[in-house]
Amino acid sequence: MIRFLITFCLVINYAVYAQNIIESKSISGKTTGKQPYLDYGLGGDRLGGAKMTYLDTGILVQAVDSTIGRYKIQLSKNRSAWLPKSNFEKDTSIEVKPYYLTASLLITGDEKYDWVTVSLDEKLPYTSIQQINPSKIVIDIFGATSNTNWVTHRTSAKEIKNVYHEQVEDDVFRVIIELKHQQHWGYSIFYENNKLMIRVKRQPENLSLDKMKIAIDAGHGGNNPGASGITTKIAEKNYTLLIAKRIELALLEKEADVYMTRRGNESLGMLEREEMINAEEPDFMISVHLNSSVRESVKGVSTYYRYIGFRPMTKFIQESMIKIEGLEDFGNIGSFNFALSGPTDYPNCLLEVAFLSNKDDEQLILNQDFHKQVAERVVEGLKEWLKSCKKNED
Numbered sequence: 001m002i003r004f005l006i007t008f009c010l011v012i013n014y015a016v017y018a019q020n021i022i023e024s025k026s027i028s029g030k031t032t033g034k035q036p037y038l039d040y041g042l043g044g045d046r047l048g049g050a051k052m053t054y055l056d057t058g059i060l061v062q063a064v065d066s067t068i069g070r071y072k073i074q075l076s077k078n079r080s081a082w083l084p085k086s087n088f089e090k091d092t093s094i095e096v097k098p099y100y101l102t103a104s105l106l107i108t109g110d111e112k113y114d115w116v117t118v119s120l121d122e123k124l125p126y127t128s129i130q131q132i133n134p135s136k137i138v139i140d141i142f143g144a145t146s147n148t149n150w151v152t153h154r155t156s157a158k159e160i161k162n163v164y165h166e167q168v169e170d171d172v173f174r175v176i177i178e179l180k181h182q183q184h185w186g187y188s189i190f191y192e193n194n195k196l197m198i199r200v201k202r203q204p205e206n207l208s209l210d211k212m213k214i215a216i217d218a219g220h221g222g223n224n225p226g227a228s229g230i231t232t233k234i235a236e237k238n239y240t241l242l243i244a245k246r247i248e249l250a251l252l253e254k255e256a257d258v259y260m261t262r263r264g265n266e267s268l269g270m271l272e273r274e275e276m277i278n279a280e281e282p283d284f285m286i287s288v289h290l291n292s293s294v295r296e297s298v299k300g301v302s303t304y305y306r307y308i309g310f311r312p313m314t315k316f317i318q319e320s321m322i323k324i325e326g327l328e329d330f331g332n333i334g335s336f337n338f339a340l341s342g343p344t345d346y347p348n349c350l351l352e353v354a355f356l357s358n359k360d361d362e363q364l365i366l367n368q369d370f371h372k373q374v375a376e377r378v379v380e381g382l383k384e385w386l387k388s389c390k391k392n393e394d
């Protein structure tokens with residue numbers, strides 16, 4: 001009788017679910033194209049709307065509404081987000097199941113990375129956040145209900161302290177990854193078949209600059225000149241390159257391994273830069289820009305991050321930079337929607353050295369000695385940051 005009731009309920013459930021889809025006219029599809037992403041809402045500014053997450057391709061998504069350029073995706077019963085239409089590929093052959101289950105979790109390590117593998121019935125959408133004190137990566141998998149009765153921790157995992165999970169809503173499965181070190185060194189999320197893979201970067205064993213691989217990105221270039229100087233009309237692209245090369249030189253003097261996204265006047269798109277940097281698997285990345293404001297009085301240096309776990313490097317660079325005479329503190333800014341602040345794969349910092357739209361700052365930017373000071377202050381900030389990582393080791 002009980003068994004009959006359960007079967008009966010499942011049938012009813014499925015029928016109701018199927019009916020809802022027809023009534024709401026949802027369209028099933030998969031994520032496609034380069035770097036699909038979800039926005040929380042329809043807000044936006046010059047850098048776009050607030051992003052919930054980047055997603056892998058081939059992920060099952062259900063569009064329930066549509067607006068110019070976007071589909072509203074129903075992630076779970078209570079959560080939705082907006083996906084660019086160019087990242088949606090309609091697929092009516094998909095038979096959407098009434099629910100999807102999770103299976104076992106595996107935590108393991110290879111010679112370079114730690115890995116968390118989450119076995120699922122289907123490639124489902126996810127989002128992740130970084131938490132600090134203590135440091136954790138928290139991943140929500142939408143449309144997934146727990147049938148996880150087996151979590152294997154292998155000793156080959158070096159950076160991951162613990163992994164556990166929680167069913168936060170009927171159809172939202174949360175995976176919590178506790179890290180050994182306070183500093184987040186980055187992670188990548190993608191699917192291998194129906195297995196969600198989280199590749200976690202370990203804290204480097206030797207935290208000195210000569211053991212680091214550092215990516216330096218000179219902003220703009222080629223057909224993208226960036227901002228221009230208020231009195232001299234100098235192009236941002238030329239001065240970001242001069243400063244980036246100075247930083248490179250200062251880092252090479254410390255015997256760091258440096259990767260430059262450009263060394264000349266190349267035109268590079270943001271996606272291209274991201275792909276180039278990702279392929280190098282750097283320990284961290286700094287993108288050099290010069291700021292501009294419609295208000296001429298605004299001046300000073302600023303550093304930007306998107307994820308809280310990546311804040312420390314940007315904070316140390318900011319604190320070091322403001323020691324330069326004549327350079328004001330515009331601030332250390334979080335949740336920033338700059339494309340190169342988006343990757344979770346490595347700590348990254350957008351450095352807006354000074355304002356081209358301010359006359360005093362423009363004079364600094366023109367001065368080669370200032371470029372040298374910037375390079376020295378960046379190196380100093382990085383050294384202090386790495387020292388603090390050492391101090392915070394378990």
Ligand SMILES: [Zn+2]
Nearest residue numbers: 219226289290
């Ligand atoms: Zn710029």
